[in-house]
Amino acid sequence: MATFLRNEYIFGPIISRRLGRSLGVNITPLNRKVCSFNCIYCECGWNALASSANNFPTREEIKLALEDKLKEMKQEEQDFDSITFSGNGEPTLHPDFHNIIDDTIEIRNKLFPNVKITVLSNSTNLHKDSVVSALKKIENPILKIDSANIETLRKINQPTSKTFSIEKIVSGMKQFDGDFIMQTMFLKGEHNGNFIDNTSEEEVNGLIEVMRETRPRLIMIYPIDRETPAQSLVKLDKVEMLRLENMISKAGFNVVASGT
Numbered sequence: 001m002a003t004f005l006r007n008e009y010i011f012g013p014i015i016s017r018r019l020g021r022s023l024g025v026n027i028t029p030l031n032r033k034v035c036s037f038n039c040i041y042c043e044c045g046w047n048a049l050a051s052s053a054n055n056f057p058t059r060e061e062i063k064l065a066l067e068d069k070l071k072e073m074k075q076e077e078q079d080f081d082s083i084t085f086s087g088n089g090e091p092t093l094h095p096d097f098h099n100i101i102d103d104t105i106e107i108r109n110k111l112f113p114n115v116k117i118t119v120l121s122n123s124t125n126l127h128k129d130s131v132v133s134a135l136k137k138i139e140n141p142i143l144k145i146d147s148a149n150i151e152t153l154r155k156i157n158q159p160t161s162k163t164f165s166i167e168k169i170v171s172g173m174k175q176f177d178g179d180f181i182m183q184t185m186f187l188k189g190e191h192n193g194n195f196i197d198n199t200s201e202e203e204v205n206g207l208i209e210v211m212r213e214t215r216p217r218l219i220m221i222y223p224i225d226r227e228t229p230a231q232s233l234v235k236l237d238k239v240e241m242l243r244l245e246n247m248i249s250k251a252g253f254n255v256v257a258s259g260t
């Protein structure tokens with residue numbers, strides 16, 4: 001399959017339907033994926049085997065690369081909407097994540113004070129105080145949960161930790177007092193002989209229960225959009241995405257769906 005591994009720390013800006021003009025920041029290793037999930041739909045492909053090449057870029061390397069890029073954009077009078085942490089895996093796994101966020105806030109305030117900072121996270125590190133406090137400092141913490149059912153979640157996200165639990169994710173999300181964005185990928189298909197479907201009424205009601213507990217200010221839902229490492233997954237059509245959007249909206253939540 002074609003994968004989308006980044007070979008640079010700063011990329012874009014690219015146009016994002018939800019975030020506008022978005023400058024990407026990749027703080028995971030170049031050309032390698034490092035993640036605490038191994039999602040069957042991940043556009044970066046399957047996780048790389050652990051190796052010494054898993055070295056993360058340093059805080060200083062990221063700071064320098066971001067500052068250089070923002071200075072260049074300032075000089076060229078380029079405008080954009082979001083500095084977005086996403087890349088070859090889970091950004092909160094970087095051991096200096098909280099310091100990198102502090103650096104980013106400092107540089108942003110100096111050069112583009114109106115630009116928002118966004119982090120796309122899979123929510124697996126919300127048990128760490130330093131990660132939660134860093135995410136609370138930014139405008140857009142976007143936290144993933146694809147199912148409230150552990151069996152379904154294991155099939156879709158394939159968490160790498162034996163101690164992974166949905167309860168940990170939910171209690172991590174609660175710490176934001178509703179000031180976060182929840183993100184869910186909806187899909188159907190088959191992988192390794194397992195039937196996968198997180199779009200049933202029971203599944204969506206399970207997610208709505210999580211929303212009731214954690215009160216996200218916005219929910220973003222997506223269908224598969226690109227090639228996936230698991231080959232037998234189905235992209236949901238507009239009608240199905242609208243049905244899911246309606247269910248969540250009727251439960252009283254602010255939801256936006258891609259692919260509608």
Ligand code: SF4
Pocket residue numbers: 035036037038039041042043044088089090122
């Ligand atoms: S959490 Fe994101 S980066 Fe990690 S495996 Fe899933 S889709 Fe890929």
